[in-house]
Amino acid sequence: MIVVIQCKDQVGLVAGITGVLAKEQLNIVSLREHVDKIENRFFIRVHLEEDADSQALEARLKQVLPADAVIKVNPLPEKKVVVLVTKEYHCLGDILIRHYFKTLGAQVQCVIGNHDTLENICQRFDIPFYLVSHDQKDKADFEAQVSSLIDKHAPDYIILAKFMRILSPEFVARYTGRIINIHHSFLPAFVGASPYRQAFERGVKLIGATAHFVTNELDEGPIIAQQIIPVTHSHTAGDMMKAGKEIETAVLAKALHLVFEDRVLVYRNKTVVFE
Amino acid sequence: MIVVIQCKDQVGLVAGITGVLAKEQLNIVSLREHVDKIENRFFIRVHLEEDADSQALEARLKQVLPADAVIKVNPLPEKKVVVLVTKEYHCLGDILIRHYFKTLGAQVQCVIGNHDTLENICQRFDIPFYLVSHDQKDKADFEAQVSSLIDKHAPDYIILAKFMRILSPEFVARYTGRIINIHHSFLPAFVGASPYRQAFERGVKLIGATAHFVTNELDEGPIIAQQIIPVTHSHTAGDMMKAGKEIETAVLAKALHLVFEDRVLVYRNKTVVFE
Amino acid sequence: MIVVIQCKDQVGLVAGITGVLAKEQLNIVSLREHVDKIENRFFIRVHLEEDADSQALEARLKQVLPADAVIKVNPLPEKKVVVLVTKEYHCLGDILIRHYFKTLGAQVQCVIGNHDTLENICQRFDIPFYLVSHDQKDKADFEAQVSSLIDKHAPDYIILAKFMRILSPEFVARYTGRIINIHHSFLPAFVGASPYRQAFERGVKLIGATAHFVTNELDEGPIIAQQIIPVTHSHTAGDMMKAGKEIETAVLAKALHLVFEDRVLVYRNKTVVFE
Amino acid sequence: MIVVIQCKDQVGLVAGITGVLAKEQLNIVSLREHVDKIENRFFIRVHLEEDADSQALEARLKQVLPADAVIKVNPLPEKKVVVLVTKEYHCLGDILIRHYFKTLGAQVQCVIGNHDTLENICQRFDIPFYLVSHDQKDKADFEAQVSSLIDKHAPDYIILAKFMRILSPEFVARYTGRIINIHHSFLPAFVGASPYRQAFERGVKLIGATAHFVTNELDEGPIIAQQIIPVTHSHTAGDMMKAGKEIETAVLAKALHLVFEDRVLVYRNKTVVFE
CATH class of the missing domain: 3.30.70.260 (ACT domain)
Structure with missing residues (x-):
């Protein structure tokens, strides 16, 4: 216990x-x-x-x-989670494999996508997939539909496994401390569009990834885990993006493991991680 | 405290x-x-x-x-140490620099060498250096002389900073749990002479280093810290040896930091390290 | 090209x-x-x-x-591979996900298992799975059946993704330089049964994994990639095994990527890896 | 050659x-x-x-x-360098030890400091130390004096080993592509004063260091090497600063090794590093 x-x-x-x-x-x-x-x-x-x-x-x-x-x-023998995705498969694939072999440490209740790209892989693992398109829908409507699906499954945590829509403060507030996101990070940080292109042009030697709880400032919530992968001049911007996906997968997996074992405590904008 | x-x-x-x-x-x-x-x-x-x-x-x-x-x-505000060396400078150099700038976390009482190679660097830092040659001396005599020097300084720990003589069980027993050694490690392990030559011939991709307390089986005592450094086919056996020295320096520095802050507890052949 | x-x-x-x-x-x-x-x-x-x-x-x-x-x-636009497995899923799962999303860099022709544990996951990805049990069969018969299945698919490489049977020199010779294996490694190395138990008792601070081509001496062929994962006293032998699986998955993925992009050249018992 | x-x-x-x-x-x-x-x-x-x-x-x-x-x-058998420092010893100490044991791969011609803190350690290694105080001197005068000292020694490279004064575009232009700097980096980046305090408050899990050539935008020149060190919630801001110094020392050492072996080529704001 x-x-x-x-x-x-x-x-x-x-x-x-x-x-x-x-x-x-x-x-x-x-x-x-x-x-x-x-x-x-x-x-x-x-x-x-x-x-x-x-x-x-x-x-x-x-x-x-x-x-x-x-x-x-230890309120639950096993956490319940809902996973939000867009089109990129790398984090979801890792979650589904671990879930299938019962080593994720959580029950995946369902996957919600704003595109249908990852529907087929979910079906192959008998995980319910819900498509909530944001086409011809305002943000409030879109989020209301997502929330309604989430709430039906009453998850402990909501995992943004490369979910590429910015969530409103209202949505985030509804699930305070329960939304986990993964995103790439750079040294130095690159602001604006095409960060991998900027990283390539700057010749960075490291690509990082950060898993964190989501607060109102999307990429600024309490950090759970971070790690890096080395790159060289021979990586194109595309190769850097691939390297970034590898490290995102690994860092999210580690963060989920820590959270599901109740090793992460949050206070203000910071975590205490008892690894 | x-x-x-x-x-x-x-x-x-x-x-x-x-x-x-x-x-x-x-x-x-x-x-x-x-x-x-x-x-x-x-x-x-x-x-x-x-x-x-x-x-x-x-x-x-x-x-x-x-x-x-x-x-x-916390019996002492600061540990006292004696350092044993042979000819290689990399670990001693790092210790002397940290000591000089008061960030080692311990007082270096003296350095004892079985060669005089490192006498000059010690003098430059005003650290007493004692040469105890093993020439024309049996092991018991050699160790008696070393012990006598050590005991005069009553150190908390004895650091083997690339001291290349195997110590007798009697010597080790005299300072149980107080002798710290650093040595290179490989995946796989190479037994016998010229391990770097063997590592080169095998094309290993990693060189490791292990800091540990010394017990009767020289390289088999409780492990304090380990780390690795990547190498490639373009490293000659000599380059691998250089890489090995870099990682030995770093791992010994880390191990000493952990020991001097009382973060390492030993039981049987194993450590608990509260990092 | x-x-x-x-x-x-x-x-x-x-x-x-x-x-x-x-x-x-x-x-x-x-x-x-x-x-x-x-x-x-x-x-x-x-x-x-x-x-x-x-x-x-x-x-x-x-x-x-x-x-x-x-x-x-560059003889083929894409390599063809056959994967051999026993019961452990971690390496196969990673290969199947990458294959499904067309980022493996190779076509998985089929999976051959000496147990049926992993049949279901293969079916979910529409990959043919062949069970070749070794029960009531001598080694020659077992290997003949495996060889016959392999040869039908004419793969460029055979991946031992945690295949836990030692292969005969005859089998290995038949596919010289084309069999890739992954196994855990330790600093120091532990010989004999229950290496994770031994690693736990010794209090190692690192668990490693090595991907290599298979030669007659099973774990002694040319090394393609190696990496480590840190562990602490708080890892049980079981936790160390889990950490070992994480690093095995990552190292095999990396080795396959290098091999499939023709970055690995072998000479005698050593590789040149143009990363 | x-x-x-x-x-x-x-x-x-x-x-x-x-x-x-x-x-x-x-x-x-x-x-x-x-x-x-x-x-x-x-x-x-x-x-x-x-x-x-x-x-x-x-x-x-x-x-x-x-x-x-x-x-x-390969114009010179060995590069000549001048080192600029302020008060922090960690990078200079490492350089002096390697230089003393002839493994730096370069000749340290002299050290120039804008404080006298590191004069004594230079004297211990018989390296000329010049104090150029910036007190009661405008930037142009200060830099003229530094330049004059540098030019007397005609170095191939100028190493900013924690030199804490921003150099003018004129000074940098005078030594284009020959000034190497080391500085800490964070994920995310922290702008403004007390970056370690900010990093602590944000609970970062990594501290990085970047070695780079200096261009007009001080911390924005072509990157030579980067690496990180993990930190946890138990690191105070002061502990993070110490960790930062460890990784700065290691990254600068690596960058110098690469540069002195002519492995680093620069074009525009980017390096090609043939490691």
Whole structure:
């Protein structure tokens, strides 16, 4: 069983929490704790050997914690997710393979696409695919239809697996802290259209990818995972794009693994990742 | 202040330890805990915001811990080290530079060499250098002389910074858990002479380095840090050796940083590294 | 068009080869050359902007090269491959997804398994799957049946995507330089059963994977690609195995990409990889 | 001997160049060629086994190359460099150690600092150190004094080893393509003061470093090498700065190695790096 808690910091929190666990005869396999001294914020993840009554345990933990504490006692044996896609297959393909072989750590409820390009691959894995075209529809209508589909499946998380539509603040607010996005990153950053073309013209030696929670500023939410792949002068802009897809796939896979194992805590615009 | 403890595992250890800390009004900045389920062994490192009376704290912690507990309450503000070298400069050079600019995290008491190649660089940094030649001396005499020099400086750790003499079990036993070595590693491993020549002939694509505590089996002690550097067909055996030195320097630097910050706990032939 | 050549080294080879190309008005996009001074062996890969008559070009190149030259003028627009598997899905899944979306760079002719575990995933992608059980069959019979299936599909390469049977020298000899294998690697290497258990007990900090051509000594053929993934004390033996699968998938994908683009030349037990 | 050439691309360049080398009985150890199809620009680096008369060879090569060709026939056995510093020691320390042990691949002529912090370490290595304070001096005067010192030593390259003054376009123009800088990089990029503080507040998981030639836009010149180091939530802004220094040291060392071996060709704002 996993217990994750965050609250304002004060002396004695770990003692209080682990005292409760000891009284319940729950053995700690691993414990990670972090205090953000600047925010005066306390974060903890405890992996317990045994399972216990979640609600009872949460109630007991509340008694030793400040009023603002957010407590999660591994609420679900497995997360439920909805995946949003456009046309690019690389992230979805990896998710579907892991899901099929039961190593994703989550149940894919359905895939929603604003194009039908990836419908066939979903069918091959018996995953429901819903096409919500944005043609001849304003953003509010489009998002209402997507939301309605999402809500029917009540997912824990919504994965933007190369979903190429910018979501409205209203949509994002509806699923605060539950939308995960992946996008390419560069050193230096390139603003504007055709970032790979710009990266090529600048001769960058690295292509990166960042997985993050989505907030109102699309690519600016709390970072979950980042990694890079080296490139050289012999990569064309197209080769750089291919390299970017490889690293996007790997980084999203890692981020999902961390999130599904309750290893990622968010506070303000930042994550604490107990890897 | 840093507190590191290891002992046999049982329910309630974290509660007991953090209860003591809370009573002393010591605030936890970060806490890492690990249980080795196979060995039934408990490991913890606590970083406290404040300093406290080490001996008093240790005594109080003993009361809540099993009898076999090994407790270290950050015994020294800074570790003391003695460095053993032969002829290769890369690891020693890095240590001397960091030491000179006070970022090594340890005091270099002296350098002992079985050749005089590195005497001059030590003098340039005002670090005492002792030459203990092994010529016309049996191993016991050689090691006795080295030991006597070491013991005069009472170091916390002895760093083998490319010291190319195999140490006797007696010597190693004298400094159990306190000798740190760095050596190159390969995938696959190459046994026998000229490993770089063998690596070249096999066309390996990676050269690795391993920093570890020394036990009786020279290159087989508990691993502290490992890393690799990519190589290609265009590397000669000599180029591979150069690449190996780069990665040896980096891995030893990292291992020393981890050890000097009390982040490495050893049990049997294995480390727990709270990075 | 890609031209790859290897032969004994002598002065004037690049001039001779590029002279032929220039006379044919073929423009060089990129050229990589390497001389193994120890073997006195010359290797070259030329990427030409235009296509040309392969046989005519090969004939003209022969005239400027030593008699022992091995010349390949990009013989096929796309390689054909047969994949051999046992029960583990990770490498096959990645291959099938890339194949389905036409980014593998090769045509998967069929998959042959010695268990039926992976039959269903092949069916979902409309890839023929043949079960060749080794039960109640001696090695010669088993391999004869596998060979017969392979030969029907006349593949350029045979991929051992976690195929867990040791192949006989006769089988390997039949497909010299055309069988590609992937396996985990460790620093240090662990001989014998349960290498992940041994790696766990030794507390390794890295898990590696090696993709290589198969020769008579199963895991000892020319290395195509190697990479590692970091692990920590908190990885159980099972977690290390999972990490090993991630890196095996990535390294095999990379090796196949290199081979399918004719970037890998083999001589004796070593590769030249023009990345 | 190393030959590097760049010019506009046309059919037959490699044939022409290697024809000249073959006539001179010069054996090619390794050859790297690249054509930038967008710029229609040809780049080549040839490593020859033997030495030859540089001027005669250059003259003969000119005859087979377009008029715009830039030819370098390994002009010096060893590059000469001047190092500019401010207060941070990490890059200079690494350079001095490599230089002292004759593995830098260049002669350090002198170090120029705008503070005296690093004077003592230079003296310990018998390297002339010149203090050029910018106090009570306008930029033109300051740079005139620096230029005058540089020109006295006639270096091939000027290394900005954490030199924290922005250089004027006039100064940069004086040493076009010969000034190498190192600076930290982030994903995403942070504009303005205290980038490490911003990186900390944003919870980045990587810190990068970029070595590049300096052009008028200080951090925007052709990139030579880039690499990253992972960081976590447990790194304070100060820890991130330390990690940044580690990776800056490594990336600058790599970039210098590449430049000193004539592996880096520059065209417009981009490099071709024949690693």
